[in-house]
Amino acid sequence: MKVIETIAGIKELRSTLKGTVGFVPTMGYLHQGHISLVKQAKSENDFSAVSIFVNPTQFGPNEDFKTYPRDMKRDLEILEPYTDIVFAPSTKEMYPEKYDTWVEVKGITDVLEGAIRPGHFKGVTTVVNKLFNIVLPTKAYFGQKDAQQVAVIKKMVKDLNMPLEIVVCPTIREPDGLAMSSRNTYLNPEQRKGAPVLYKALQKAKVMVTDEGEKSVAEIRLAMTDLIKKEPLANIEYISFADNETLKEVHQVKQPTLISMAVKFGKTRLIDNIVLG
Amino acid sequence: MKVIETIAGIKELRSTLKGTVGFVPTMGYLHQGHISLVKQAKSENDFSAVSIFVNPTQFGPNEDFKTYPRDMKRDLEILEPYTDIVFAPSTKEMYPEKYDTWVEVKGITDVLEGAIRPGHFKGVTTVVNKLFNIVLPTKAYFGQKDAQQVAVIKKMVKDLNMPLEIVVCPTIREPDGLAMSSRNTYLNPEQRKGAPVLYKALQKAKVMVTDEGEKSVAEIRLAMTDLIKKEPLANIEYISFADNETLKEVHQVKQPTLISMAVKFGKTRLIDNIVLG
Numbered sequence: 239m240k241v242i243e244t245i246a247g248i249k250e251l252r253s254t255l256k257g258t259v260g261f262v263p264t265m266g267y268l269h270q271g272h273i274s275l276v277k278q279a280k281s282e283n284d285f286s287a288v289s290i291f292v293n294p295t296q297f298g299p300n301e302d303f304k305t306y307p308r309d310m311k312r313d314l315e316i317l318e319p320y321t322d323i324v325f326a327p328s329t330k331e332m333y334p335e336k337y338d339t340w341v342e343v344k345g346i347t348d349v350l351e352g353a354i355r356p357g358h359f360k361g362v363t364t365v366v367n368k369l370f371n372i373v374l375p376t377k378a379y380f381g382q383k384d385a386q387q388v389a390v391i392k393k394m395v396k397d398l399n400m401p402l403e404i405v406v407c408p409t410i411r412e413p414d415g416l417a418m419s420s421r422n423t424y425l426n427p428e429q430r431k432g433a434p435v436l437y438k439a440l441q442k443a444k445v446m447v448t449d450e451g452e453k454s455v456a457e458i459r460l461a462m463t464d465l466i467k468k469e470p471l472a473n474i475e476y477i478s479f480a481d482n483e484t485l486k487e488v489h490q491v492k493q494p495t496l497i498s499m500a501v502k503f504g505k506t507r508l509i510d511n512i513v514l515g
Numbered sequence: 516m517k518v519i520e521t522i523a524g525i526k527e528l529r530s531t532l533k534g535t536v537g538f539v540p541t542m543g544y545l546h547q548g549h550i551s552l553v554k555q556a557k558s559e560n561d562f563s564a565v566s567i568f569v570n571p572t573q574f575g576p577n578e579d580f581k582t583y584p585r586d587m588k589r590d591l592e593i594l595e596p597y598t599d600i601v602f603a604p605s606t607k608e609m610y611p612e613k614y615d616t617w618v619e620v621k622g623i624t625d626v627l628e629g630a631i632r633p634g635h636f637k638g639v640t641t642v643v644n645k646l647f648n649i650v651l652p653t654k655a656y657f658g659q660k661d662a663q664q665v666a667v668i669k670k671m672v673k674d675l676n677m678p679l680e681i682v683v684c685p686t687i688r689e690p691d692g693l694a695m696s697s698r699n700t701y702l703n704p705e706q707r708k709g710a711p712v713l714y715k716a717l718q719k720a721k722v723m724v725t726d727e728g729e730k731s732v733a734e735i736r737l738a739m740t741d742l743i744k745k746e747p748l749a750n751i752e753y754i755s756f757a758d759n760e761t762l763k764e765v766h767q768v769k770q771p772t773l774i775s776m777a778v779k780f781g782k783t784r785l786i787d788n789i790v791l792g
Contacts, residue, residue, distance in 0.1 A: 249676075336761075339619070339620045339621070339670060339674035339675055340619050340621065341616070341618050341619075341675070342616070342618075342619065343616045344616070363616075367675055371676040374678060393616060397615060398644055399645050399648040400648050401526070401651060484613075
């Protein structure tokens, strides 16, 4: 496994690689969700590459950039068995003085996470665009847990005709259903105990749609809200039912529908989703 | 010479090419300026590629998108001796329904042409980013005549770490000094006769700086303005003295200074520039 901190270093190494490259962009503090992506990247390509970069431009001014968990030594140990190349640049390497270029997907970034976190996706698309240009992957792997991020990055790649394929991998969960996330580390023991309520609410929706044939978003939302409200530490930010491609809200679960939610436990925002219908 | 109208077609062809590709993006209606770029692309690479696409997103609502001169048959005849691949997509091919992704360089696009043509450079960087992703050139060639465009595209490539080199080629001129431009065709015979005044004013600046050692922007601007005002059909839009990299206005010609101007003849805007100091 080669660990490289400079863009020039990655570009030089990349020019010598003959074969396909599977790439997993991360912000580090890796968990089983990341590892499943890296394993898939490795199994489907001649080389696997992982970036570790806590991207400042995707955090809002009141968000957790400074406190976002970091542990490079542990991350590298975790990656060692599955990874050929690690790109771990500094902020200055990615955003030198006078940096001034931005990639923005409009429309689908105005809703859901984009509505609550203005500028977030502009930071995501800009850094992912840069990472793709640096690593030049054949395929890049993202987790379904960040459903809107997946939709936004797919849209960027399609609109800008970028020469790679986006592969979406299933959300990896703790045994009690909580979706894996580096931010789960923020939860105190009590919050952690209540956090699987997001998964339970999604499973409730799944039973209603798949087993009971319920199509009414109003009915499903009500049942989900009731269930989450039984968890006293949980504060619902949104529960959304949206067309899985356009991310426009729907009233009936007919086409593939992205049911996504953000729920706060104290200051910690958790997100989760399922696609049904 | 292969003429291809689809993105998929170019991507397929590109994947078979072994060697370097020199690329010249154009809006067609080709003149000697374009040809000089294509010749250089051909001489420095294994393959030469030219795109012909009148990009709607770089025209303002009151600009000349509809009347911009087009002659595909003539363009292809001109390119034949020097060109391996022509990419001539439709507007729908480049901007399909629901297109929603934009690449924007901030800062240096706020001045000069960017100040007068809001949104122009956002359209330029977006289409050039797409074309680079489609053609995957080793080097791309641009004319110094569009000095700010050159600076903006260089900045985009640098900031987004795009894997190619930008080559800037000298402005090609008519025998009387008028910089070649597809828009010169808009000039009536009288306007055409007056149009070399832009070049004359730049030459005046060159003599003052190089031969006479003049450094004062105020003095040089005055002399240039006086000279242009002697041409009754010419209306000065701006004469700018800017740092050649940051495009910030300067008061003294010490560092490399981009002297650029826009002058209108009737409805036709002509631009020209020189770098001095």
